[in-house]
Amino acid sequence: MSEKAAVLVAGSWGTALASVLADKGLDVAIWTRNEAQRDEINTLHRNERFLPGVELGPNLRATTDMGEAVEGAKAVVIVAPSSAVREVAKSLKAYYRKDMLVVHATKGFEIESMKRVxxxxxxxxxxxxxxIVVLSGPSHAEEVVKRYPTTVVVASLEDDQAAAAQDLFMNPYFRVYTNRDLVGVELAGALKNIIALGAGMSDGLGYGDNAKAALLTRGLAEITRIGVEMGANPLTFAGLAGIGDLVVTATSRHSRNWRAGFMLGEGKPLQEVLGSMGMVVEGIRTTKAAHAISEKFQVQMPIAAQLYHVLFEGLDPRTAVEALMGRDRKTEMEAMSLETWETWHT
Incomplete structure (x- = not known):
């Protein structure tokens, strides 16, 4: 009998990771609250709302019963939206075993508490x-299910947990590295969505490649600055979870954060953008969290701050760009604190 893994829930990324596990020969149960989605996966082997035109493997089945999904599973992969993670984890508690490998691939924060997932x-x-293990890195679900070469990172405070997750997912098209910096990998995956929103907005405004390159570079500096303040290793932000995920999320039409930003740059109001997406745009929630976190830690995040004003205070995107371009003169390295550079070089 094949070993079993459970995936919670059946969105695009959850379904893609379930497909990776199914390709490893595991018996994969994917949990959803939606009965129609369950029936579609089980009878047609498709998840058309999230991954149209993709045929799923026969050893991937769906259920609306979490107990059924998790029973006998050696690993549980949580891929719920950040707003639903606590509720999903609370439901999982009844079935959790200490020998169970728990991996999450959610990129965001709990807004109310500002806690990492x-x-x-x-x-x-x-x-x-x-x-707990976090899985992150440059990985569009639409490409993973087509078995395009993809490389990600798994991070845990315990080496054996990271190694177990690496063994769980790694296959000929899905390469997995390990990392001890749980905090850095988790923060990088969440915060890059803010910069991806900004990149899409820049494209929607028609500002071209120069502006976007600057946005990504300075955005990475912001992410690193707050990450180090929160205990992350700065080198993590130069890796797969940092610059790798930032590039893929901020430059591709597969990215819902980029698409949302693009529509905002075109002048569409936020509610219209959200209504047209049909899926969660984590960068919007994360911008609110980052604004609060930057104030808590007294760390400047000018790009995130301007996006916060656009998203939640109605600031015109062009005015936000003007505010960024008109900031006081600085040296390039002035944006990093002395403590950051000392950490980097020790």
């Missing part, structure tokens, strides 16, 4: 945060 999951499961 791994912290939220650990709280609800009643386990140490070191038992």
């Amino acid at each position: 791994s912290t939220v999951i650990a709280e609800e499961l009643g386990c140490e945060e070191g038992r």
Whole structure:
């Protein structure tokens, strides 16, 4: 009998990761609240709303019963929107075992508490945060399900947990590296969505490649600055979870964050943008969290701050760009604190 893995929930990225596990020969149960989606996956082997035109493997089945999904699973992969992670983890608690590998691939924060997703999951499961693994990196679901070469990173505070997740997912088209910097990998995956929104907005305004290159470069500096302040290794932001994921999310039409930003740049109001997406745009929620986090840690995040004003205070995107371009003169390295550079070089 094949080993079993469970994936919670059946969005685009959850379905893509379930497909990776199914290709490894695992018996994969994917949990959804939607009965029509369950029936479509089980009878037609498709998930048309999230991954149109893709045929899923026969050893991937769906259920609306979380207990059925998780029973006997050696690993559980949580891929819920950040707004639903605590509720999903709370429901999982009844079936959680200490020998169960728990991986999450959600890129965001809990807005109310400003907590990272791994912290939220650990709280609800009643386990140490070191038992949680985060999977992140440059990886469009639309390409993963087509078995295009993809490389990601898994991070945990415990080496054996990261190694177990690496073994779980790695196959000929899905390469997995390990990293001990759970905080950095998690923050990089969440915060790059803000910069991807800004990149899409820049494209929607018609500002060209020069502006977008500058936005990505300075955006990465912002992400690194707040990440180091929160305990991350700055080198993580130069890796797959950092610059790798930033590039793929900020330059591709597969990216819902880029698409949302593009429509905002074209002048569409936020509610119209959200209504047309049909899926969660994590960068919008993350911008709100980052604004609060930057104030809490007293770290400047000018790009995130301007996006916050556009999204939640009605600032015109062109005015936001003018505000960024008109900031006081600085040296390029002035944006990094002395403590950051000392950390980098020790």
